[in-house]
Amino acid sequence: MLGLPAMAQANREPANACAKCHSEALSQPSTHMARALEMVEQSKVLIDHPLLTATNGKYSYRIERKGNQSLYSVTDGTTTVTMPIRWSMGASSAIGQTYILEKDGQLYESRMSWFRELNGLGPTLGSAGSMPADVHEAAGRLMSHDDKVSCFGCHATNAVQGTQLTFDKMVPGVQCGHCHEATEAHLAAMLHNSSKVVIPPALSKLSTEQMSNFCGQCHRTWAEIAMQKNPGITNIRFQPYRLTESKCYDPDDARISCVACHNPHTEASDQPVDYDAKCHACHGGGKAGAKACPISGSKCITCHMPKIELPGGHYKFSDHYIRIVKPGAPFPG
Template identity: 30%
Template sequence: MARSLLEQGQGELAWETLAARVRPDAEAHWLLSRAALQRGDLQTAESALSEARTLGFDDDPMRVEPAVYVGSDRCVSCHGEIGRDQQTSHHASTFTGVADLDQLPIPDEPLADPEDPEVIHSFRRDGDQIIVETSVADERFELVLSHLMGSGHHGFTPVGIDRFGNVVELRLSHYAGDVGWDLTTGHLPRPGFPSEFLGRPLPEHEQQSCLNCHTTHLQTNSSPPQFTVLEGGVRCERCHGPGGNHLAAVEGGFSEPAIVRPRLGSANQVVNLCADCHRASESGPQDESSNPFLVRFQATTFVRSACYTQSPTSAKFDCVSCHNPHRNVETNPTHYDTVCLSCHSDSRSNDFARASRQPQDLASTLFCPIETTQSCVTCHMPPRESSMRHTRFTDHHIRVQADLEGLDLTDPRAEE
């Protein structure tokens, strides 16, 4: 109850709830510190935090705060350059709401279905709405677009509401480059019902799963479940947690920042944070990392690499070792080769081998017998076909690739 109240910014009520029932419990005292913080009582907040630590509450930098969301614009007001970079990244534009649907390049003429030319899809604007109509023989099915999934970098998948109120993922997606409109990934070439030529109805659990990874602040109302996107895209508070307590801590001079700090987390914690979205579902194939299904989910395959499993804890080798989380991925292989060579070089080999405590096994593998100063990712992390149509992804299981022959390693569409 106290957590729920704090998440709504009701520090006073949370304090009353906790103060009436608090026991010599570390977590309860930590929550008291947050309630006092929201009330503006910094002295009591410091005292409760000190008591929580005395009772064994650990200072985990990855702990999500029970706080209200403040929005990325508020973050930018203090963290200017980083915030502005993040707001212009692909991550930040992975969801497009109804007010910005003009980003979607709708076709001027009807489109024949990519799998059945007798089925026709038409798009039209009606005021502020975009309506899609699909004709199957003598039947017509229609929906009104509500939002887009995807940043447009690889493509957009439209989602809409049909005449019965169902949330429907459109059968057609718009892919980047010269591809244009084609079948949405995961849709059957021949649907079981004529209505599914319009699109695939999304059950509630799938709606939530999609929105969890394409939005930052999602409000869920039950009975029946309804989802309201309060901030779309992957923005500041998606990774750092809600920032209400952080603002109170900074403004009041609290002894800790009260925000998730991935920079101080362990490699495993950082990878797990990214894996919230970049991990494959358990229902898919899990065996070979180069499987088109798995290659799309970097956090699933990266943790299989020897670079990750054999790196010493002090190396903190994780996703942000190569990627700036506030910007789009680098596309120049030299950037990544430099990261590889920071460990796999003569000057680092002895230190790295000692730190790993496997000097005989590991030291002999530190040097590439083919190329010692460049082309690391070109050979060991090639772009591969993925289960997402018209899209290739980098293979993040860093290893000797046994099947490189025939792969176009210079494909400019290979992306993170």
């Protein structure tokens, strides 16, 4: 397990290989998705914060930088548990980072995470309401095989083949090959001027419903959340699920597709005004029954996709359940 970071580095895709033909590859590496998993050696948060401390109940936490590594420790005043951090889940410039720890060949999800809004540590999302039984449990949650497949499968490229982990081929972050099939074969054929050029399937041909399910592989589909029967505010961060709940969602209308508003090859804007024109493509744009807003011709996103604080997430997510929001109304799970 100790060799995983080195193996991942060895398998990192050539930075400019795809960019020689595809301009999208010039901007995509700077996105949060491209840095959804960072090796501890390259984690800007850990480099810029050589010492992080926090207290949660009777437990005290400490993350200390030593060279190009970081050690994560927790103590109850009597017993101290220390584990090396192997990976940072989440881009340094995004909402925050949760750390993947290692002990005795096993991987653990850190019980404390770094949040940008706090500029410090806080309980990892989902763990705030539970009390650890001892200092070992206070350090982190042992990751099952399914946990690792799910986490690394979304935060890295080539980390999973079927249900098997392929750390020896893994590339940190969401790279070209994560979304585009046969990228390696296509690139190899192009580099060697092969007459048998492998063309990855064109994602632009996906229908709105297919695109929702494609993006939902990591951002959660309507079907996945519906099967869990767990309505509530925690689902606000699962955009495909929330969007499908909207009255205006049409599985065959490209104007309500994920990529109608978001270009996955560039960083998503956090300014609501940048999306208002997308709403006008339907409302006032000729779609039957889609009338323009009688209140205002602007601030569409601000009113109909409000930003809502996710408890424990230290971040306000734009609710993709497009609707008429009534003051004081309960959150529609």
